Amino acid sequence: MSARAEAPRRHRHSAGVQLILDFLNRLPPYRWTQSRLVRWGITGRTAVTAVPYLWLLLFFLVPFIIVLKIAFSEARIGMPPYAPLLTWIDGSVAQVNLQLKNFANMFQDSLYAKAYLNSIKVAAVSTLFCLLIGYPMAYAIARAESKWRHILLMLVILPFWTSFLLRVYAWIGILKNNGLINNFLMWTGLIDEPIVMLQTDFAIYVGIVYSYLPFMILPLYSNLEKMDLTLLEAAADLGARPFKTFMTITLPLSLPGIVAGSMLVFIPAVGEFVIPELLGPSDSLMIGKVLWQVFFTKRDWPAASAVAIALLLLLVIPIVLLQRAQAAEARGAHR
Amino acid sequence: MKQSSTFRLSVLAFGFAFLYIPILSLIVYSFNKSRLVTVWGGFSTQWYGRLLDNRQILDAAWLSVKIAATNATGAVILGTLAGLALARFGRFRGRTLLSGMTTAPLVMPEVITGLSLLMLFVVLDSALKQAFGWNLERGFTTITIAHITLTLAYVTVIVQSRLSSLDDSLEEAAMDLGARPAKIFFVITLPIIAPALVSGWLLAFTISLDDLVITSFVSGPGASTLPMVIFSKVRLGVSPDINALATIIVLLVTLGVIAAGIFMARQEKRRQRDMQMAAAAK
Structure with a gap:
């Protein structure tokens, strides 16, 4: 019935579109191509799927295979700065030049191991703090009056739309020795000397928690918002205290949201480059920064590729967890 | 009940302060005359002029x-x-x-x-x-x-x-x-x-x-x-003209998001009205 109500508007739409389609239909090449394609078994559906499919295969999947290949090749001077894996001698015999050196090097040089462990630690601690701040916020928004909910949600999303780089930059002005916090504390007389905050690990944590907080709040909110409130009422009627209700009902039910939000923070935080570069100490060891330096400063492409492969392996489990949590959320929505 | 709503309000106030104070500080300091960015030296719009040059x-x-x-x-x-x-x-x-x-x-x-x-x-x-x-x-x-x-x-x-x-x-x-x-x-x-x-x-x-x-x-x-x-x-x-640039970007984005929000709210309202009319016509 809604079609009838919208009919006048639709009609105006369809007139123009109809004209274009009629025009296309009259063109002989269109007809010809269409009949040819159908004969080959290529339908409209195949074509629709094929375009983004081919794009993503070429620009997303194939690059990983190339990186994998380069990670096993030997660095050399020239362009491109790596030796080919396969060389043809006399056009018939293939010589394979497979190097495990780049990976072996990562095990021998303790710098890589330290960067690895430190990245995991920084990402894990930041994720925990995002959860501690984000959960109460998501909860408060989900339980707010419905007219406020949209505005509050928009306020969470708004910073995400403004430049990430500039938001990280803002923290330099806040944390530095004559920055906002130190100026304020000295003005109140609480401290006489500025506290060094910029270029410390603390600044990295602040930067990551600040930048990725919306990623934690949004999945948690969408989980908490659709929670069945009658369960909570039932618990209250049966005499459960609010804290107990929360621990036994709200928290377990929101677990998929917690996992999804945590992985959305953890995964990009592990490979973060901008935040440790701008806010952290110059010798801070984060794997994303190491990759950047190996690539841009040392110009060792095979070594950088090996670091990328290693980082990717580290993220396999978190990505699987994320997909499971999202699948669980989707199932919950359809119930 | 009263207690929990104060708790929720303070959570929201703290959270949004954390999200917005850095952005506000960018904007405020873009009007600072001093080159030191975070040491206030009087109101000025000179950095905007510099930016355009x-x-x-x-x-x-x-x-x-x-x-x-x-x-x-x-x-x-x-x-x-x-x-x-x-x-x-x-x-x-x-x-x-x-x-x-x-x-x-x-x-x-x-x-x-x-x-x-x-x-x-x-x-x-x-x-x-x-x-x-x-x-x-x-x-x-x-x-x-x-x-x-x-x-x-x-x-x-x-x-x-x-x-x-x-x-x-x-x-x-x-x-x-x-x-x-x-x-x-x-x-x-x-x-x-x-x-x-x-x-x-x-x-x-x-x-x-x-x-x-x-x-x-x-x-x-x-x-x-x-x-x-x-x-x-x-x-x-830090560099004051970057603050000026940040302010312009924040302003444009905010206007864009608000305009898109209003546009989409209107679309949604129209859709709901159509649905109601359709239901009434039945």
Whole structure:
């Protein structure tokens, strides 16, 4: 019935579109191509799927295979700065030049191991703090009056739309020795000397928690918002205290949201480059920064590729967890 | 009950203060006369004037806007096709791979995406040179391709979720009445998902405008985008004209988001009114 109500508007739409389609239909090449394609078994559906499919295969999947290949090749001077894996001698015999050196090097040089462990630690601690701040916020928004909910949600999303780089930059002005916090504390007389905050690990944590907080709040909110409130009422009627209700009902039910939000923070935080570069100490060891330096400063492409492969392996489990949590959320929505 | 609402209010106040104080501080200090940025030296708009004289920043901004607009348009087209396939075509061969390839770029660390795309461009460049004598110049084209690959994932997710939240009864009705698939798409599906396409375009535009890491990998010597210029300045410490630039960007984004919000609220209201009228007509 809604079609009838919208009919006048639709009609105006369809007139123009109809004209274009009629025009296309009259063109002989269109007809010809269409009949040819159908004969080959290529339908409209195949074509629709094929375009983004081919794009993503070429620009997303194939690059990983190339990186994998380069990670096993030997660095050399020239362009491109790596030796080919396969060389043809006399056009018939293939010589394979497979190097495990780049990976072996990562095990021998303790710098890589330290960067690895430190990245995991920084990402894990930041994720925990995002959860501690984000959960109460998501909860408060989900339980707010419905007219406020949209505005509050928009306020969470708004910073995400403004430049990430500039938001990280803002923290330099806040944390530095004559920055906002130190100026304020000295003005109140609480401290006489500025506290060094910029270029410390603390600044990295602040930067990551600040930048990725919306990623934690949004999945948690969408989980908490659709929670069945009658369960909570039932618990209250049966005499459960609010804290107990929360621990036994709200928290377990929101677990998929917690996992999804945590992985959305953890995964990009592990490979973060901008935040440790701008806010952290110059010798801070984060794997994303190491990759950047190996690539841009040392110009060792095979070594950088090996670091990328290693980082990717580290993220396999978190990505699987994320997909499971999202699948669980989707199932919950359809119930 | 009273207690819990005070708790909720203070949580929200603390959380939003944390999210917004840095942005507000950027804006306030952009009007600071002093070069020291965080030491107040009186009100002034001189940094805005300086910004408009800075050719390097203006050129970079123009390049970034061109890339962002091309990218957003490409990402919306490809993302709509992918979203349509994932939401409406049921189970087809290779669906899992497609859905994986559209969600993976969302969480993939940017250093990995950037590095692997550059490697592809290097290989492509030498292949094209050998085959046709073409040169794949690193710059506008490579940056735009890289950004489309990243942002098409966002558009796909938006379009897919919009399509799965609406049932396909209208499309089915049109099919029963003998309309061709292409016509159904342009006359029925496209108007329904138009709001999703608008927000997808805007999102793809802003992500592209903001991207530093992937862009740094795939860009060439001649092409510096706005984030690259900002980054090279900010690395050396705070600088008041960057605050002025940040203020302008924040202002534009806020206006854009509010306008899009109003537009979408109106669309939603109209849709609900139509539904009510339809229900009344029954």
